[in-house]
Amino acid sequence: MPSLGPTKSASRGKPVAAILLPWLLPACAFGVWGLLSLGGLVPAYFLPPPGQVLDTAVNYIFAPQGSAPYAGRFLDDAMASLGRVGGGFALAVLLGLPLGLVSGRLKFMRLFLDTFINGVRAVPGIAWLPLALVWFGIGFKTTVFLVSLAAFFPIYLGAAAGAIQVNPLFLRSGSMMGLGKTRLIFTVLIPAAMPHVIIGLRLGLGIAFAYLVLGELTGVSGGLGAVIMDARMLGRVDIIIMGILLIAVIGRVCDLGLVGGLKFFKSVRRL
Numbered sequence: 001m002p003s004l005g006p007t008k009s010a011s012r013g014k015p016v017a018a019i020l021l022p023w024l025l026p027a028c029a030f031g032v033w034g035l036l037s038l039g040g041l042v043p044a045y046f047l048p049p050p051g052q053v054l055d056t057a058v059n060y061i062f063a064p065q066g067s068a069p070y071a072g073r074f075l076d077d078a079m080a081s082l083g084r085v086g087g088g089f090a091l092a093v094l095l096g097l098p099l100g101l102v103s104g105r106l107k108f109m110r111l112f113l114d115t116f117i118n119g120v121r122a123v124p125g126i127a128w129l130p131l132a133l134v135w136f137g138i139g140f141k142t143t144v145f146l147v148s149l150a151a152f153f154p155i156y157l158g159a160a161a162g163a164i165q166v167n168p169l170f171l172r173s174g175s176m177m178g179l180g181k182t183r184l185i186f187t188v189l190i191p192a193a194m195p196h197v198i199i200g201l202r203l204g205l206g207i208a209f210a211y212l213v214l215g216e217l218t219g220v221s222g223g224l225g226a227v228i229m230d231a232r233m234l235g236r237v238d239i240i241i242m243g244i245l246l247i248a249v250i251g252r253v254c255d256l257g258l259v260g261g262l263k264f265f266k267s268v269r270r271l
């Protein structure tokens with residue numbers, strides 16, 4: 001009698017597909033890039049070939065400092081950029097998460113905050129840049145302000161959407177079991193709202209990296225965005241593309257770390 005369950009080959013194929021599938025689209029993009037540049041369809045000064053960008057990246061990451069322009073600067077620039085992203089994102093979480101949860105559960109707070117927050121949200125980030133430069137000058141504070149401002153809104157909206165959809169019966173049951181307000185928030189409200197909270201945090205982190213580059217284009221001394229700006233002034237398209245790719249890789253790693261950290265917190269909480 002034939003087995004109704006998955007075959008061994010099928011079960012073995014699933015992990016392979018799960019590993020390879022996320023890399024399929026990036027591989028296709030790099031393939032098209034190589035065909036366009038190496039095939040002569042696009043001039044090298046407009047779109048350098050992948051090999052040239054790879055050589056530039058190796059020099060930027062591993063070469064001794066001073067041996068060539070931008071050589072060995074990666075670690076310092078990456079730490080500067082991560083410090084600005086981390087500071088702005090942490091500030092956005094500290095403000096957006098509790099305000100979103102309160103707004104989702106209390107109609108009065110939702111009505112009180114809705115017009116102001118959604119009005120400010122409609123203002124593009126580039127419009128805040130001149131004011132931030134006047135208030136904070138060029139440097140760390142301006143970038144952190146822009147990052148926190150941009151990341152705040154998806155975090156707030158995600159937390160509010162999650163809190164609104166929490167079944168009131170869960171909270172009443174927790175109260176009947178003797179849980180105080182603080183324990184209700186951490187043991188019932190936040191876990192029940194967590195799917196929306198995670199989406200808001202991930203969106204906020206992605207936007208934080210976008211506004212990081214905006215803040216670093218103002219002339220800060222270090223950072224991946226500053227390298228991209230300097231390369232534009234020098235006409236080094238290979239460095240510009242390298243900076244974009246490095247930001248994409250670092251952003252993806254941070255996103256995976258965020259999701260992994262939240263899953264770890266959830267598993268520890270269940271123990």
